[in-house]
Amino acid sequence: INPKSPFSARPQCVVRGGYCxxxxxxxxxxxxMAYVPTYSSYNIGFRVSLAVDAVRQALNVSGxxxxxxxxxxASRETxxxxxxxxxxxxxxxxxxxxxxxxxxxxxxxxxxxAPFDAEQAKKHQEEWAEYLKIPVEYENSIGxxxxxxxxxxxxxxxxxxxxxxxxxRYRDTSIQDEAKLRDELRVRFTPQIRIILTKPRYVGITEVxxxxxxxxIGTNPSEFTPTKKPEAAGIDTRNFPxxxxxxxxxxxxxxxxxxxxxxxxxxxxDNDGSSIDGNGYRM
Numbered sequence: 001i002n003p004k005s006p007f008s009a010r011p012q013c014v015v016r017g018g019y020c021x022x023x024x025x026x027x028x029x030x031x032x033m034a035y036v037p038t039y040s041s042y043n044i045g046f047r048v049s050l051a052v053d054a055v056r057q058a059l060n061v062s063g064x065x066x067x068x069x070x071x072x073x074a075s076r077e078t079x080x081x082x083x084x085x086x087x088x089x090x091x092x093x094x095x096x097x098x099x100x101x102x103x104x105x106x107x108x109x110x111x112x113x114a115p116f117d118a119e120q121a122k123k124h125q126e127e128w129a130e131y132l133k134i135p136v137e138y139e140n141s142i143g144x145x146x147x148x149x150x151x152x153x154x155x156x157x158x159x160x161x162x163x164x165x166x167x168x169r170y171r172d173t174s175i176q177d178e179a180k181l182r183d184e185l186r187v188r189f190t191p192q193i194r195i196i197l198t199k200p201r202y203v204g205i206t207e208v209x210x211x212x213x214x215x216x217i218g219t220n221p222s223e224f225t226p227t228k229k230p231e232a233a234g235i236d237t238r239n240f241p242x243x244x245x246x247x248x249x250x251x252x253x254x255x256x257x258x259x260x261x262x263x264x265x266x267x268x269x270d271n272d273g274s275s276i277d278g279n280g281y282r283m
Contacts, residue, residue, distance in 0.1 A: 039247075040246045042223040045241030045243050049281070049282050050280075052066060052200050053066070053279050057262070059134075112153075128200055140257075145206075146203060146204055150200050152197055153196050155194055156192070157192040160192070206241075208241065210222050211238035222240070248269070248272050254283060255269055255280070258280025265280050
């Protein structure tokens, strides 16, 4: 998660979006590495999400209450044990005689607990959309499409077997300092943990595109454009992911897009884009 304190006090944060370079094993859907908020790169874009209440506000519809205090935004557990008191509390709710999974009423649909196939995933989305009286897909005023992610659980990170394989490959490098190597392994190869999403949320179908970013901010900082990259000559890159953004740039997009929709922003631009409570767009 991004730090909520001023970046002057905690200058590094987790970068956004996917990552890809010429080495196939470095192609990934998310890139977790600590960098200063001003860091930008040609191969890192970002995707945004939106709370269910915000979509209801935009569509002027009402439905079941989902802001129950018993429902945490999300919790993480290492495989086998909770990592925090909140996780332990969430787990106790699953055995409550008066509530269902993580505090949901007994008549709520089953959570989307992985593994499941595409057909089952679609069924989970449709059942939760019907239960909450919301659409499976939402399109905002600038054409960004979002799909409902229902409550559920999944394993995130590498299994012990995969970590062992990558560690062996990584040790066959030029890093001679054992302490530095251990630090590199710790940062790059995260152990497998269980992620529990106790609330539904809308997530952008694609990363934010160059055209979408420019329509809100007025500029396109991306490197992969016909005017900046010879290999992009003759290519319409407007629907390519926007890149070359700092965390503050991404936060500014979320804030301005939220204001346009009359949502409360989730970032403070007075504090270099640090996170605040709001129902608007989030990275």
